[in-house]
Amino acid sequence: MSSLSLSEKEAIILENDSDPQRILNMLIAIQYASEEGYIDEETAKLVADRLHLSQARVYEILSFYAILKTEPQARYVLKICNSTPCLFTGGDRLAELLEMILEVPEGQPTPDGLFMYHSIPCIGACDQGPVIKIKDTVFGKLTEAKVYQLIDDLQSGRYQEL
Amino acid sequence: MIKRNQQVLLARINKMKQATDVEEYQKYNGFSGLLKAIDMDKETILDELDLAQLRGRGGAAFPLGKKWRHLYGAKGETKYIVCNADEGEPGTFKDKALLEHDPLSVIEGMVIAGYLFSAKAGYIYMRGEYRRIQKVFQEALDNAEKAGFLGENILGIKGFNYKITIISGAGAYVCGENSALLNSIEGKTGRPRVKPPHLADVGLYLQPTLVNNVESFAGIPVILREGGQAFLDLGTKDGGGTKLICLSGHIKNRGLYEVNLGTPLQEILYSEEYGGGSSTGHPLKFIHFGGQSGPIGAVQNLDACIYSYKGLWDKDLSVGSGAIVVMDDQVSVVDYLVQVAAFFAHESCGKCTPCRLGTTRILELLKKFNTQTAVTGDLERLEKMLMHVTNLSACGLGQSVANPMKSGLAYFPEEFEAGIRETAVSVKGGLW
Numbered sequence: 225m226s227s228l229s230l231s232e233k234e235a236i237i238l239e240n241d242s243d244p245q246r247i248l249n250m251l252i253a254i255q256y257a258s259e260e261g262y263i264d265e266e267t268a269k270l271v272a273d274r275l276h277l278s279q280a281r282v283y284e285i286l287s288f289y290a291i292l293k294t295e296p297q298a299r300y301v302l303k304i305c306n307s308t309p310c311l312f313t314g315g316d317r318l319a320e321l322l323e324m325i326l327e328v329p330e331g332q333p334t335p336d337g338l339f340m341y342h343s344i345p346c347i348g349a350c351d352q353g354p355v356i357k358i359k360d361t362v363f364g365k366l367t368e369a370k371v372y373q374l375i376d377d378l379q380s381g382r383y384q385e386l
Numbered sequence: 387m388i389k390r391n392q393q394v395l396l397a398r399i400n401k402m403k404q405a406t407d408v409e410e411y412q413k414y415n416g417f418s419g420l421l422k423a424i425d426m427d428k429e430t431i432l433d434e435l436d437l438a439q440l441r442g443r444g445g446a447a448f449p450l451g452k453k454w455r456h457l458y459g460a461k462g463e464t465k466y467i468v469c470n471a472d473e474g475e476p477g478t479f480k481d482k483a484l485l486e487h488d489p490l491s492v493i494e495g496m497v498i499a500g501y502l503f504s505a506k507a508g509y510i511y512m513r514g515e516y517r518r519i520q521k522v523f524q525e526a527l528d529n530a531e532k533a534g535f536l537g538e539n540i541l542g543i544k545g546f547n548y549k550i551t552i553i554s555g556a557g558a559y560v561c562g563e564n565s566a567l568l569n570s571i572e573g574k575t576g577r578p579r580v581k582p583p584h585l586a587d588v589g590l591y592l593q594p595t596l597v598n599n600v601e602s603f604a605g606i607p608v609i610l611r612e613g614g615q616a617f618l619d620l621g622t623k624d625g626g627g628t629k630l631i632c633l634s635g636h637i638k639n640r641g642l643y644e645v646n647l648g649t650p651l652q653e654i655l656y657s658e659e660y661g662g663g664s665s666t667g668h669p670l671k672f673i674h675f676g677g678q679s680g681p682i683g684a685v686q687n688l689d690a691c692i693y694s695y696k697g698l699w700d701k702d703l704s705v706g707s708g709a710i711v712v713m714d715d716q717v718s719v720v721d722y723l724v725q726v727a728a729f730f731a732h733e734s735c736g737k738c739t740p741c742r743l744g745t746t747r748i749l750e751l752l753k754k755f756n757t758q759t760a761v762t763g764d765l766e767r768l769e770k771m772l773m774h775v776t777n778l779s780a781c782g783l784g785q786s787v788a789n790p791m792k793s794g795l796a797y798f799p800e801e802f803e804a805g806i807r808e809t810a811v812s813v814k815g816g817l818w
Contacts, residue, residue, distance in 0.1 A: 245509075245553060245571055245572065245573055246551070246553060246554070247573045248514065248553065248554045248555065248556040248570070249520075249552070249553065249554040251556070252514055252517065252554055252556055256517070275573075277573070281573075281574075284575055285556075285573075285574075285575060288558065288575040288576065288735075289514070289556030289557050289558050289575075289576075290556070290557030290558060291514045291515075291556040291557035292556050292557070305476075306725070306728075306729075307477070307678070307725070307729060308476060308635075308674065308711060308722060308725050308729075309476060309477045309634035309635050309711045310476075311725055312635060312636070312713060312717055313634070313635060313636065344557070345474075345476060345559065345729050345732060345733065346474055346475070346476040346477075346515075346559075348473060348474075348478070348479040348482050348513070348515060348516065349479065350476065350477050350478070350479055350632060350634035350640075350709075350711070351479065351632065351633070351634050351640035351641045351642070352640075353634070357515075360517050360518040
């Protein structure tokens with residue numbers, strides 16, 4: 225994970241008092257702060273070491289929780305909700321539409337590494353469906369035109385903070 | 387004085403400019419519940435809670451007074467207070483509003499619990515998807531500590547030392563189950579424990595532990611401030627207070643509302659103040675109550691239904707988390723249930739076989755009905771599988787999978803039968 229230095233990762237661990245109770249807080253914080261969006265082996269080893277846990281325990285956690293990733297992610301990961309309130313208010317079309325626009329199947333990054341989309345079950349924005357969530361930001365009440373616009377905006381760098 | 391038909395839990399949300407500001411919170415009755423509590427005899431606090439009839443707002447509807455009394459009587463040097471803020475129930479987004487826009491009310495409820503049980507540590511386990519809100523909540527905790535409502539010698543009471551730590555979830559629905567949640571706080575994978583022992587006796591780090599939902603904790607200060615009777619009067623005899631409800635699906639005014647328990651369901655669905663009726667022009671067909679694990683009701687059978695615990699139980703329905711997902715007549719129940727089954731198959735933690743394999747088999751069977759490839763005997767197989775998963779699963783996730791399926795089957799058997807006869811017309815949503 226080249227985008228985060230050792231000291232930056234250590235700072236995140238220390239912010240959480242190197243407290244094993246807060247292992248999820250730190251893993252998510254490290255993952256979100258990194259450009260590649262995943263926990264690599266070196267980082268998992270570092271966390272295990274600092275928290276006095278076995279690496280197996282850290283990997284057990286990484287594989288159990290859906291938000292945590294062990295493979296590099298695209299620059300923008302578009303999360304679409306496939307739970308019933310969203311799915312039946314237009315969400316069922318999002319995956320198709322994104323496949324058409326981005327020309328990659330669900331879960332696979334675009335060749336330029338910029339985009340990836342996948343379904344998740346519920347992000348707590350059921351009153352705004354259909355929705356796309358990127359990191360902590362929810363884009364709600366989407367229409368086809370709005371999805372095209374969102375992709376354009378992301379491509380042109382309008383949402384650098386994401 | 388609080389009266390019916392006024393906002394109680396959402397009252398501050400609509401007034402406060404800075405949700406994490408302690409002074410502003412106090413301006414709107416904030417911390418007055420705690421101030422009253424510390425002047426009360428502990429037994430009297432428990433009596434007020436019993437009188438209020440607050441039922442657990444996470445979905446289980448267990449009387450909070452009983453739960454607190456059990457923990458009060460539990461033996462242990464250390465007692466832990468845990469707030470379940472792992473709101474992952476599809477159709478539910480009520481806790482999010484409190485956590486983000488009135489975090490101090492949740493904190494106040496947790497401090498009252500800390501006082502009553504002489505706890506030193508409280509935890510709030512907040513879902514990973516609410517990462518941004520975790521920061522807001524931390525700010526509220528810091529402000530509360532600065533103002534002397536958390537930390538050492540709270541409110542000048544010697545030995546009243548209590549801290550609250552935020553623990554992040556990381557995307558696992560099963561962590562909403564209380565024992566799985568405690569495992570996750572302990573830095574383990576969030577798989578449920580075998581119960582009994584009850585968490586009030588053997589909970590976090592094997593110590594007596596109280597686990598309540600966000601909305602339940604937010605209700606505690608109201609009870610102490612206004613009195614148990616006033617809280618009870620807001621609702622009905624079988625459950626006091628107001629309830630936060632989340633309207634979604636094919637309803638015009640989707641969103642979060644606060645209603646008195648006892649409000650007619652028709653009013654919630656059709657009045658302009660709440661749902662405003664169908665958003666699609668098609669008549670409403672069925673409602674999924676309380677989240678994915680809740681039961682489904684047919685709209686045509688619910689004319690006289692009262693939205694209260696008993697009102698819904700009488701119709702074999704339940705309040706659950708407060709989710710009200712409404713579907714119009716263009717949606718096939720089988721289609722809908724396939725998605726619900728897919729959710730459970732995805733979210734089963736895999737620890738116990740009946741749930742791990744059972745949810746998968748249920749999904750496969752429902753897909754057969756959905757593609758008109760079901761054969762004679764599949765309906766019986768489905769019913770048997772539902773019974774097995776309900777009775778044999780180790781935790782609430784598996785035990786409640788059958789709720790939506792069984793009620794869907796009961797109200798719309800013809801849609802399942804059509805899946806066998808190969809004559810069904812499957813209509814799916816997609817309205818834009």
